[in-house]
Amino acid sequence: MTTLERVVGLVGRLGAPVVDAAVGLGAATRFFLSVLAASTSCLRRPRLVVRELYFIGVLSLAIILVSALFVGMVLGLQMYDTLVRFGSEDIVGMVVALALVRELGPVLSALLISSRAGSAVTAEIGLMKATEQLSAMEMMAVPPVARVVAPRFWAGVLAVPLLTAIFDVVGIFGGWLVAVPLLGVDDGTFWSQMRAAVDFRLDVVNGLIKSLWFGVAILFIAVHQGFHAEPTAEGVSRATTRTVVRSALVVLGLDFVLTAFMFRGFEGMG
Amino acid sequence: MADDLVVVRGVTFAYEERPVLFDVDMAIPRGKVVAIMGLSGCGKTTLLRLIGGQLKPQRGDVLVDGLSVPSLGEEALYRLRRRMGMLFQMGALFTDLTVYENVAFQMREHTDLPEPLIRDLVLMKLHAVGLRGAWHLRPAELSGGMARRVALARAIALDPMLILYDEPFAGLDPISLAVIGRLIRTLNDALGATSVVVTHDVQESLKVVDYVYLMSEGRVIFSGDVAAVHASRDPYVRQFVDGRPDGPVPFHYPAPPWQEMLDHDYA
């Protein structure tokens, strides 16, 4: 084999996945636009969204509550343990709140919701496809993207920030539970330090904006995987797995990007 | 031509690499019940999907009520589909809805009918298939035959002009079989509709249909009215109608010779 042939072969091998990825991204973008275009159905019939909001929200509520409580409690313990060495255990409330509101709340909620509800959305849509329910809907002149996909997408996009807000609140309560009644930090100081340090616009709102983007990413991955799942049992199972894995990667990557924009950008300007 | 509701003209179709239909010609006259028969895998479901616009032929054209289905835009296609009803081979009932809601689905999606009127219509459709009492069940709670009857009630919910039935008789007990057979006929005549019935059930369908297309391996090999089927001396037709294993119609999926397959390593 000549060097040229080897180089051509190598370029081909490197190029094929790149081309595949580009084609996949293009198809995903087109699907995303079609979901947006079909979303007027959700405005005309908000009931469809409310129904899905109930399923996605209630599905994830228990796991959000329990996880948030434990994350908050562990955070309280760890922070107290470190801060008490410098005699600054008073600010444990502030540290717990900042960590939760800025990072842990949005990211952990997103990961939990994608594995609890995102996977369920993928499996449900995939099974509807495998059992020809989506075909039947098309034949009844009801576009499945408008009737099945868009309501789930928007319900999830709404649910993620709502659940994140709940996560933040319950997490802070968990931190308080450990710090104040258990470890004896002063109740008044716990809250006043927190209130002094946590900025509503820069910390709370930015955290929720992040979670809104996470919601868009997670739910888009979930509906995309479900709608394009191979219509067989294995196909749906593979799609469900892909939803969980890809959501996790995208959420973590997106978190870095959004954080860089929000916090660094702000400090650099100031 | 104006009295044919569906015209299939020179249609050739392949799923990716696998050719399924070869130069198929068919005409479904208005107001008639037409059966498409043929062995498993000969392309009957594929043909229905082409008529419904879910697949596009590689060559040829499909006309429904004068409109060329493959070249319709999305909106026009959806408008046409509102006048079609399709019974899916697997039923394809919406598993998150009850029997009642399944039948009411299109009425709620496409009409502004008041709820009491929808109720009357749904119960009438369910009564026609003998399942008025099962209105509250979920599809998972139905037997295969019951699910098919509900799917039938759903297919006729909006009184379509063209009803496509994919295997309406499969999995039915003898009584349901006779009732559904008669129902297809009555509905067709009462609604002034046109029906295409894909089926293997020769005896039952010959009792209710007007015209028969017989397919084999993606080609139309016979067409004629019921009398012509009974009178036919064609060995294909005789074999199919009498259900004999030996004859010109291949029962086996194309396969290499036995010896070659026995020597093959399947591990």
Ligand SMILES: Nc1ncnc2c1ncn2[C@@H]1O[C@H](COP(=O)(O)OP(=O)(O)OP(=O)(O)O)[C@@H](O)[C@H]1O
């Ligand atoms: N989605 C698909 N992709 C690839 N090949 C397919 C697909 N669907 C069907 N086929 C092939 O096309 C051929 C015709 O299938 P079709 O479903 O139209 O048969 P049919 O006449 O309806 O059979 P049956 O009576 O068993 O329902 C079959 O050989 C099948 O293997």
Ligand SMILES: [Mg+2]
């Ligand atoms: Mg079939």
